[in-house]
Amino acid sequence: MSTDTAATPPVAKRVPSERTHHGDTIVDEYAWLAAKDDPETIDYLKAENAYTEAATAHLAGLRETLFEETKRRTQETDLSVPTRKGAYWYYTRTVEGQQYGIQCRRAVRDGETAPPSTADGAPLDGEEVLLDGNALAEGHDFFALGTFDVSPDGRWLAYSTDFAGDERFTLRVKDLSTGEVLPDEVPDAFYGSAWSADGSTLFYLTVDEAWRPYRVWRHAIGTPPSDDVVVFQEDDERFWVGVELTRSEKFIVIEAHSKVTSEARVIPASNPTGEPAVIAPRRQGVEYSIEHHGHRFLILHNDGAEDFALAYTSADAPGDWTTLIPHTPGTRLESVDAFSNHVVVSLRKDGLTGLRVIPDGSTDSFDIAFPEPLYSVGLESNPEYDTASVRLHYASFVTPDSVYDYDLTTREMVLRKQKPVLASLGGTAFDSADYEQHRDWAVADDGTRVPISLVCKAGTPKDGSAPCVIYGYGSYEASMDPWFSIPRLSLLDRGVIFAVAHIRGGGELGRRWYEDGKMLAKKNTFTDFVACARHLVKAGWTSTDRLVARGGSAGGLLMGAVANIAPDAFTGVVAQVPFVDALNSILDPSLPLTVTEWEEWGNPLHDPEVYAYMKSYTPYENVAAVEYPAILAVTSLNDTRVLYHEPAKWVARLRATSPASEYLLKTEMGAGHGGPSGRYDAWKEEAFVAAWILDRIKP
CATH class of the missing domain: 2.130.10.120 (Prolyl oligopeptidase, N-terminal domain)
Structure with missing residues (x-):
């Protein structure tokens, strides 16, 4: 990776700091970076930003091109499909050149049953602006x-x-x-x-x-x-x-x-x-959750039902639960939505999301069918209780976000809007046939088969020549279902494959998939990801020197862990708001989220076994004098979920321990966990990351 040779990486001072837990001593020479109000901390973060800017200055033109490609492909002035609630249609409008959405409504007119058309993106006649995010954000x-x-x-x-x-x-x-x-x-x-x-x-x-x-x-x-x-x-x-x-x-x-x-x-x-x-x-x-349905409460629960069952109890005098949908291992019931004459259950089976309809509250049910082998479907906002149709969202890697109204009685599905994808800089219109999506499987160290979802340009060869980005998360039972991305098209059009490793700790294959990747089984998350990366190379999808790993938040923990255990597997790693100092954070009950997280990671403060296990994998504690791939860490100063000092400390220790590799830290000085808040700023941030990736893999 070429960089500005005049750029000199900052050197963080090393201040001795030690803590003892369960007879073991943790040495944290960069603990001082947690002092957010200390001018020296801010100066250091600014110095890291200056170094990152200088080291990537040669990518400025590419960043601008990528930003413009996203901008050109996006219909900037647009409306969401209006949702009816009572006497009004509610919707969000965006305007070209403005960062934030405008929340609006328009009165329902006599005889109007279908939502008003929003194809041209123009404001609806008679609209009432409820909140203008641009006006609120001013200053x-x-x-x-x-x-x-x-x-x-x-x-x-x-x-x-x-x-x-x-x-x-x-x-x-x-x-x-x-x-x-x-x-x-x-x-x-x-x-x-x-x-x-x-x-x-x-x-x-x-x-x-x-x-x-x-x-x-x-x-x-x-x-x-x-x-x-x-x-x-x-x-x-x-x-x-x-x-x-x-x-x-x-x-x-x-x-x-x-x-x-x-x-x-x-x-x-x-x-x-x-x-x-x-x-x-x-x-x-x-665990259980409730939904009111006429004379009863519907109860989605896991009492003797690992993948959850659906029951009900009296709304007047809640008591015993009567089963409506029994537990079926391998079919994870995720949520339930009740309407006056129907119940809709959101579920996942065989790694795919689905919707099951129970008419008239009976036990007769049917699953809605969808055409693609890989897709993501779920209910949209459906505020009306007395309705015969539901609004749903559908997308895949190659199908833009689509909003449908589904008639619960006739089973007819009407497309209300598909996210427009306009022509790019070269005037080429988007055509889903230009891309293809695949499902592959890797085999983990313990023999477990791990699914991988991929999307690439149609006809991409499987001879190891294609560059690839492999993305992962693997925590909190969160599933990385296929999603459409306009910025991703810029990578795909340059020959880059995008792969998602559906590793344990996520929820893609049910509750057991999650349980096998948390607490004292957390390392399965990391070894699964490495197995997926090595499989992509072995199967000819890519090669090690053209493979970049990417993840954020708990997926940033994943990035730090795989960089430690398999630094040879990747040419680059992108870690966004990464949870890389997990042990120190989970040891501190005063920090946001820590105590509530003990049932996710374990309680290292009081359990010596959990302490030893976490210390053996947490990225910051396991930095070693090995040849790391190039690493880009992106964080935000005001992040409450993963504090900025975790990646700051991590990069400082990486640079001090293994100085031959390149480590970049980029801190948003006025943002939170999700990064920049305005849509144009978010596109620029994504262009920054994508340009760095392209520079690593040279498609």
Whole structure:
């Protein structure tokens, strides 16, 4: 990789710092980088940014080209498909040149049953702007919208904003009949809210010092927030809390979850001052969620059902559970949505997502069929309870995001909109036939077959000559289902293969796939990924010197781990907001997320076996004097989920321990976990990463 020879990498000072756990000493000479308010820390991060900019200066032209390709292919002025709720169609509009979406609605007209057409991207006649993200973001480097919740009667809008990227929101209420923003203002609110049936009362969440949502508050519209009442407080630090209004608008649901246990309470939406009633007391290891459906609550649960079963209980007097869909090993039931005359279950089987419809609440059911061998499908926002159709989202690696309305009775599926993909710089129009997607399988060290999904230009040879990016995550039972990406087209058109390793720790093959990649089985995640990388080379998809690994957050932990255990397998590694200092973070219960994460990673603070196991794989602790692939680490100063100092410390130790390789650290100084907030800024960030990848693999 060519770099500016005048660029000199910063050298982080080494300050002795030691801690002892279970008789073992952790040496952390870069712990000082955690002092975010120290000017020396900021100066160091700025020096790293300057070095990264100088080292990649030769890619400036390529970055601009990649950005322009994304921009040209995107219909910048556009509308989402309007969703009906009550007397209005709700939608989001974007305008060419503007960074953020505009939240709008338009009244439903007499006889109007289908959503208005949005093909030309023009504003709908008679639209009402509810929130303009561009106006709210004015004067700020970062902007994110958290809660956006319109009251059942359509009068009030609860919304929350974040201008730092730390996901600590300020909650406000807007009177949509007058446009007035009420003085009711709540700082440090979390995602989520729920309205009472009459719109007089708003329920919302706040966090504790460790950024754990633990309190549900009740706020009467028009009263000072100082008069708000705590409705529920979760004191067990393993649990976090959520609140929502059921689709039927009959109940406020308060759910408390840990990683392995859950508990639900309900309040009648018509009686917001009522006491929350428990549906089923929490039992360690039992997860369940509820959905209101007429005279009953539907309960999705794993009590004796590893891949979950669906049951119901009386809404009037919750008690025993009656099975509706029994447990079927290998078919993971993920969520349930109830409508007046139908139930729709979201599931996954054989590594693919699916939707099962139960008409009229009966036991007769059918699965909706989809044509491609690889795809991703799920329900969109469906706020109306009394409906005969549902809105769903469909995409694949080669099919742009598509919105359908599916008639639950006739089983007819109507395409409402497919994401436009315009011609690129050369005037070439997008054609899905120009690309192909494949499913392959690697064999892990223990004999487990691990699926790999791939997309490439049609006719790409399997002779090892094609460059490849292999992406992975492998944590929290999150599945990396096929998704369409306009920026990815720029890589595919240059001959790059994009592969996703569906490694253990994710949820692609059910709950057992997840369990076999967490806690004291976490290393399966890393060895699975390496097995996938080596399989791609052996099968002729690519070669080692043309293979770049990429992952973010917990997938960044994956990147750091595979760089340590198989540095010869890749020519480059991209680690975005990477969780590379996992042991030190999980040892500190004062940090955001730590205690709630103990049921995901284990508790190294109190369990010597977990401590030893985590120390054996956490990337920062296992940096060695070996020849590493080139590494690009991208982070954000205000990230609450993975603190910026983890990759900063990691890069410093890599550079000090194995200085022959190239390590770049890029810190967004005014953003959070998701990186830059504006869409153009996000495209530029992706262009930066893609240019670095292309420079490594030289397609």
